[in-house]
Amino acid sequence: xxxxxxxxxxxxxxxxxxxxxxxSQTLNHNVMYWYQQKSSQAPKxxxxxxxxxxxxxxxxxxxxxxxxxxxxxxxxxIRSPGxxxxxxxxxxxSRDLAGGETQYFGPGTRLLVx
Amino acid sequence: GENxxxxxxxxxxxxxxxxVIKCTYSDSASNYFPWYKQELGKGPQLIIDIRSNVGEKxxxxxxxxxxxxxxxxxxxxxxxxxxxxxxxxxxxVGGSYQLTFGKGTKLSVIP
Numbered sequence: 001x002x003x004x005x006x007x008x009x010x011x012x013x014x015x016x017x018x019x020x021x022x023x024s025q026t027l028n029h030n031v032m033y034w035y036q037q038k039s040s041q042a043p044k045x046x047x048x049x050x051x052x053x054x055x056x057x058x059x060x061x062x063x064x065x066x067x068x069x070x071x072x073x074x075x076x077x078i079r080s081p082g083x084x085x086x087x088x089x090x091x092x093x094s095r096d097l098a099g100g101e102t103q104y105f106g107p108g109t110r111l112l113v114x
Numbered sequence: 115g116e117n118x119x120x121x122x123x124x125x126x127x128x129x130x131x132x133x134v135i136k137c138t139y140s141d142s143a144s145n146y147f148p149w150y151k152q153e154l155g156k157g158p159q160l161i162i163d164i165r166s167n168v169g170e171k172x173x174x175x176x177x178x179x180x181x182x183x184x185x186x187x188x189x190x191x192x193x194x195x196x197x198x199x200x201x202x203x204x205x206x207v208g209g210s211y212q213l214t215f216g217k218g219t220k221l222s223v224i225p
Contacts, residue, residue, distance in 0.1 A: 004157075006157075031211065040218075041217070041218075042203055042215035042216065042217055042218055043158065043203075043213075043215060045212065045213070048211070090157050090158070094211065097210075097211040098211070099145060099146060099207050099208055099210055099211065100145060100146035100165060100207060101211065102148065102160060102163065103148075103160075103213060104160065105150070105157035105158045105159070105160075106157050107156055107157045108155075108156065108157045110155070
C-alpha cells in the first residue's frame with residue numbers, strides 16, 4: 001500500500017551521463033515535489049509541480065529538470081551529473097499548495113556518480 | 115524567510131527513558147509544524163504534526179507541544195525503544211507550501 005513510490009532505489013551513473021529518476025503516487029495529490037538530501041543534512045527543495053504548473057526554486061541549478069506527464073508520475077532529469085550531485089533524491093506529494101498541507105515522502109533514490 | 119533551529123544535534127538515551135527535541139522558528143506567520151522521522155536509507159516519515167491553534171498533541175508515546183508566543187515547539191518521546199533510533203527533523207510552514215526544516219537530531223536508544 002505504498003503511496004509514494006520511487007524507482008530505482010539506487011542509481012549509479014557516470015560523470016556527465018544523463019540520468020532520470022522516477023516517482024509515482026497513488027494519493028491523487030495535486031502537488032509533487034523533488035528534494036535533494038545530502039549526507040547528514042535536511043532535505044532541500046529543488047522544484048515542485050502543482051498539477052501541470054512547474055515552479056523552480058531560485059537556487060536550483062539548470063542541470064536539474066523535471067517532467068510531469070500526468071497526475072501520478074513525475075521525473076527528475078539530471079542532464080550532466082557532477083560528483084557534487086551524488087545524494088539522496090526524495091519525491092514528496094501534498095494535496096494542495098496551501099500552507100499547512102502535509103507532505104508525504106517516498107523512500108528516496110540514492111544516486112552515486114562515478 | 116523562515117529559519118528553524120533544532121537542538122540537540124545528537125541525543126542518546128537508555129531504553130525506557132524519555133527523549134525531548136526542541137525547535138525554534140523565526141516567522142511568526144508560521145502555522146503548521148510537522149515532525150518527520152528518517153531511518154537510515156529511507157525517506158522521511160511524518161510522525162506527528164501540530165497546527166497553531168493547538169498547544170499540545172499526543173499520539174501514544176509521542177507528543178508535541180507548541181508555544182506560539184515564544185516561537186518554539188518540542189517533540190517528546192516517552193518509554194523509548196530501540197526502533198525509535200533515527201534522525202528526527204522538525205519543520206515549520208507559513209503561508210506558502212515551503213517546508214523549512216531544522217538540521218535534524220540523531221536519536222540513539224541504547225538497549
